[in-house]
Amino acid sequence: MSEITRFAPSPTGYLHLGHAYAALFAAEAASGGTFLLRIEDIDRTRWRPEFDAAIVEDLRWLGLSWHEPVRRQSEHFAAYGTALDRLKAEGLVYPCFCTRKEINAEILASAGAPQGPDGPIYPGTCRGRSASERQQRLARGDVHAWRLDLAAARARVGRALSFEESGGGPDGDLGTIIVTPEIFGDVVLARKEMPASYHLVVVLDDALQEVTLVTRGNDLFASTHVHRLLQAVLELPVPRYRHHRLMRDASGRKLSKSDGDTALRELRRRGASPADIREVVGLRPAHPTPRK
Numbered sequence: 001m002s003e004i005t006r007f008a009p010s011p012t013g014y015l016h017l018g019h020a021y022a023a024l025f026a027a028e029a030a031s032g033g034t035f036l037l038r039i040e041d042i043d044r045t046r047w048r049p050e051f052d053a054a055i056v057e058d059l060r061w062l063g064l065s066w067h068e069p070v071r072r073q074s075e076h077f078a079a080y081g082t083a084l085d086r087l088k089a090e091g092l093v094y095p096c097f098c099t100r101k102e103i104n105a106e107i108l109a110s111a112g113a114p115q116g117p118d119g120p121i122y123p124g125t126c127r128g129r130s131a132s133e134r135q136q137r138l139a140r141g142d143v144h145a146w147r148l149d150l151a152a153a154r155a156r157v158g159r160a161l162s163f164e165e166s167g168g169g170p171d172g173d174l175g176t177i178i179v180t181p182e183i184f185g186d187v188v189l190a191r192k193e194m195p196a197s198y199h200l201v202v203v204l205d206d207a208l209q210e211v212t213l214v215t216r217g218n219d220l221f222a223s224t225h226v227h228r229l230l231q232a233v234l235e236l237p238v239p240r241y242r243h244h245r246l247m248r249d250a251s252g253r254k255l256s257k258s259d260g261d262t263a264l265r266e267l268r269r270r271g272a273s274p275a276d277i278r279e280v281v282g283l284r285p286a287h288p289t290p291r292k
Helices: 017-029 048-063 077-089 102-110 131-139 150-157 196-208 223-233 264-270 274-279
Strands: 004-007 034-039 067-072 093-096 143-147 162-165 173-178 186-193 215-216 240-244
Touching: 004 017, 004 215, 017 048, 017 215, 017 240, 017 264, 017 274, 034 048, 034 150, 048 264, 077 093, 077 143, 077 186, 077 196, 093 131, 143 223, 150 223, 162 223, 186 196, 196 223
Parallel strands: 004 034, 034 067, 162 240, 215 240
Antiparallel strands: 093 143, 143 186, 162 173
């Protein structure tokens, strides 16, 4: 079956071996269908034009091509804002005026604060603020983020949710996965320095680009629980998922953009070929292009 897949890197550093594996994995999973490149550049504080250009250069060097045009998230903030406004109008998000320091202090003060995939779960301090207090603070320009009201979103959907996983994720899960977004609590969907969070933009982009199969590292497996809930409340189509293994260094640590030795541009400088990269990441050699 032909698929529509995507590789969606952030231009906040140079691509490394882990990105190469993810990009090649997504391209092969398209199965003769459509492979898309999406630039996830919503973090404008860390975005750099040289990183953006290097992504395209490195991927073309690997032998990849994709359906044009490339979608750049920074060009679509208005669309993300429209979706956030809908959630506001339906009472599914609330403004959070807590600073990180205040949140950490409250977590430390509470015995046995629940832990989520990203650390301690937000205790819900601002969820109970009255509508008048919220409006007052918004009117005077208090710095705030917008959080998903998980309980309200769950109640709006009113049914159990699931997604189809064919990769396995970190625990080897396959098949129908029942959604439990409570593991994240009331996640942030937008903040002052970032008009829309990863959780919100990824579900909107996948829907707008008609992605049928999401391939990504199993470090994002848990995020799918939140994404499935957002798809339900925003009435978006639901793709299938295939979470793959991560590339790790000799100590077992996941590769990061700070690991200069595994950056594709550095490996290229040392004389590595695209075939060498495929071998290092454990993929079969690419099929040669048939002669005409």
